[in-house]
Amino acid sequence: MLVGQRTSDLVGQTDLLRVHSLSELSGSNIYLKCEFQNPGGSIKDRAAKQLIEDAMERGELKPGMTVVEGTAGNTGIGLALVAKSFGLNMLAVMPNDQSPEKERMIALHGGQLKTVDPVPFKNPNHFYHTARRIAEERDDCWWANQFENTSNARAHYLHTGPEIWQQLNGNIDTFVSVAGTGGTIGGNSRYLKEQNPNIDVWLADPDGSGIFEFLRTGEYVSNGSSMTEGIGIMRLVDNFRQARIDHAVNLPDQDLISISRYVREQDGLVLGSSSALNLAAAFAAALNGQPGRNIVTFACDLGERSASKLYNNDYLKQKGLAVEPEPIDQLAARYKQLGERLIAVNWSGDNS
Numbered sequence: 001m002l003v004g005q006r007t008s009d010l011v012g013q014t015d016l017l018r019v020h021s022l023s024e025l026s027g028s029n030i031y032l033k034c035e036f037q038n039p040g041g042s043i044k045d046r047a048a049k050q051l052i053e054d055a056m057e058r059g060e061l062k063p064g065m066t067v068v069e070g071t072a073g074n075t076g077i078g079l080a081l082v083a084k085s086f087g088l089n090m091l092a093v094m095p096n097d098q099s100p101e102k103e104r105m106i107a108l109h110g111g112q113l114k115t116v117d118p119v120p121f122k123n124p125n126h127f128y129h130t131a132r133r134i135a136e137e138r139d140d141c142w143w144a145n146q147f148e149n150t151s152n153a154r155a156h157y158l159h160t161g162p163e164i165w166q167q168l169n170g171n172i173d174t175f176v177s178v179a180g181t182g183g184t185i186g187g188n189s190r191y192l193k194e195q196n197p198n199i200d201v202w203l204a205d206p207d208g209s210g211i212f213e214f215l216r217t218g219e220y221v222s223n224g225s226s227m228t229e230g231i232g233i234m235r236l237v238d239n240f241r242q243a244r245i246d247h248a249v250n251l252p253d254q255d256l257i258s259i260s261r262y263v264r265e266q267d268g269l270v271l272g273s274s275s276a277l278n279l280a281a282a283f284a285a286a287l288n289g290q291p292g293r294n295i296v297t298f299a300c301d302l303g304e305r306s307a308s309k310l311y312n313n314d315y316l317k318q319k320g321l322a323v324e325p326e327p328i329d330q331l332a333a334r335y336k337q338l339g340e341r342l343i344a345v346n347w348s349g350d351n352s
């Protein structure tokens with residue numbers, strides 16, 4: 001147990017939960033690293049802490065300055081929290097189609113919020129460019145740049161990966177992760193593969209993201225759209241470049257409804273949408289290979305951050321999704337035959 005001096009000292013050292021229901025069903029141990037235990041409620045607290053600490057150490061960021069970042073929300077919450085611990089201010093630039101739950105948390109942490117229309121990356125008004133521009137125009141601002149600033153992946157290389165390794169005494173067979181900036185999959189997969197190159201790393205990608213197609217063909221092409229937030233990307237960024245990946249799986253939003261309802265009923269877990277995708281992909285990994293393996297993935301945040309989408313039947317119906325979950329044995333049977341949704345890949349950095 002930790003005794004912290006600052007709230008940001010409480011980031012990390014999260015528990016690992018064996019998901020009883022899906023482990024029993026699949027015959028492999030499926031573990032969730034409980035990143036919702038971080039003080040800002042998500043895995044992005046880890047990146048936020050490392051980004052700020054490294055910048056302060058380099059002398060780029062000094063007390064009284066303002067951290068500026070373009071974010072889907074969770075990084076903004078993490079940065080707002082860590083900023084307060086170090087006498088800094090926070091300005092989050094967010095697309096206005098993200099869940100209001102996250103906007104509210106940034107404000108509750110005392111962060112300033114600027115919302116912009118969601119536009120393609122090439123548009124200069126994209127949240128990423130807007131955040132960079134604001135930081136460039138003001139001397140008292142520092143741009144965190146979670147996509148290209150590799151302090152992000154470093155947080156996972158230095159902390160999350162070693163925690164997982166120690167928690168399972170090195171007995172880890174498969175590692176599964178979604179990717180937004182790629183910091184999580186980048187830092188963890190690099191650390192874990194250094195300990196044991198045979199660990200099988202799976203990337204889970206939602207519809208509307210180009211990563212799966214990129215790994216398959218080298219081109220960022222996406223199909224459909226997803227209710228998930230903070231994950232999926234249409235360009236290659238430095239944090240993702242650090243990843244080592246052996247398999248990629250693309251799963252539809254419909255499956256997130258089925259998995260999230262199942263573990264809510266069976267395990268008392270109300271997962272956020274990216275966590276539901278992680279768990280669905282971990283279940284798929286368990287069903288495609290030998291039983292008896294130890295498979296690790298993340299509960300990136302909890303369902304309260306997805307209440308207005310994943311747990312809102314009106315929203316789901318509007319998106320054309322069935323609110324009734326698919327029976328788990330039917331889902332399991334489908335996952336044993338994923339066909340084109342599952343590919344073997346050989347990604348080890350920028351080897352395109």
Ligand SMILES: Cc1ncc(COP(=O)(O)O)c(C=O)c1O
Nearest residue numbers: 074179180181182184230274300
């Ligand atoms: C809920 C959630 N899950 C997953 C991710 C993706 O993590 P990473 O940016 O490390 O790839 C994010 C990123 O913002 C997120 O908010």
